[in-house]
Amino acid sequence: MVGSVPDFQHERAALQRGALRVAGVDEVGRGPLAGPVTAAAVRLDPARIPAGLRDSKTLSAARREVLCAEIMAVAEVGIAHASVEEIDALNILRASHLAMERAVAALKADHALIDGNLIPRGLTCSATAIVKGDATCLSIAAASIVAKVTRDRIMVDLAQQHPGYGWEANAGYPTAAHLDALRKLGVTAWHRRSFKPVHNILYQANSVTS
Known part of the structure; x- marks a missing residue:
């Protein structure tokens, strides 16, 4: 899917089914040994979608920063985390879903497009799981960028408090x-x-x- 261009078809389908507030949802930080897991939920305005949205993993750090600023300026965004303590207590999958649930709740979406093949059980709205959603769905691509930039900034700050780990x-x-x-x-x-x-x-x- 690298190099593929996400589109708005999943959002359009949910809107046609009667949803009013459709958000793409993605998380970052399952694999690290340190730091929280971070999720973002993004509701794009179809008339103001930033150009060049892609899966965050295919973009340079500088390009992610630019796109994140554009997304924050034109879209509704919910950002949430699950802490290290929650990761250790729950397991990383459940903690990542908890972060997603919190991000969706912050946005007050009524339908969530979730990256992956599982729907978090604590969502308060309907949802669709989309495998490789960050490569095919614009709202999820936007969420992947916001989550990645947000978490990277947290880790840069923590690096200053705990030097030596890189x-x-x-x-x-x-x-x-x-x-x-x-x-x-x-x-x-x-x-x-x-x-x-x-x-x-x-x-x-x-x-x-x-």
């Missing part, structure tokens, strides 16, 4: 540099203890001290 560059993902820093510097409050690399380091530390 979060400003790796956004908390398990790069070789991040894993090396984990072993050398230890686990922070922002690391997901339920994730195996972090859990293993904590287990090793406890074994040494016990």
